[in-house]
Amino acid sequence: MSESTSGAIGTGDAGAGAPRGHGDSRPGFFGRIALFVRQVVAELGKVVAPTRSELGTYIAVVLVFLVVMMGFITALDYGIGRLTLLVFGD
Numbered sequence: 001m002s003e004s005t006s007g008a009i010g011t012g013d014a015g016a017g018a019p020r021g022h023g024d025s026r027p028g029f030f031g032r033i034a035l036f037v038r039q040v041v042a043e044l045g046k047v048v049a050p051t052r053s054e055l056g057t058y059i060a061v062v063l064v065f066l067v068v069m070m071g072f073i074t075a076l077d078y079g080i081g082r083l084t085l086l087v088f089g090d
Contacts, residue, residue: 027035050058
């Protein structure tokens, strides 16, 4: 901890609610944007691209999922349509 604990309560230390002066070290609006961009670039540097075989596996999983969902929604649509015809007639 960088703060000293020897100061008494109310001895002039600025609290969290005190207005900021010109000497604070918090960056301005554009400084915060630049910091954000630097952090984004640093995080993107950590990204590892999938290998060709991993990419093929991911594509296969997505396609199988889509086929299963299409079948489920088709069956649901057919069932609701038949139920509607049963309730309201032809």
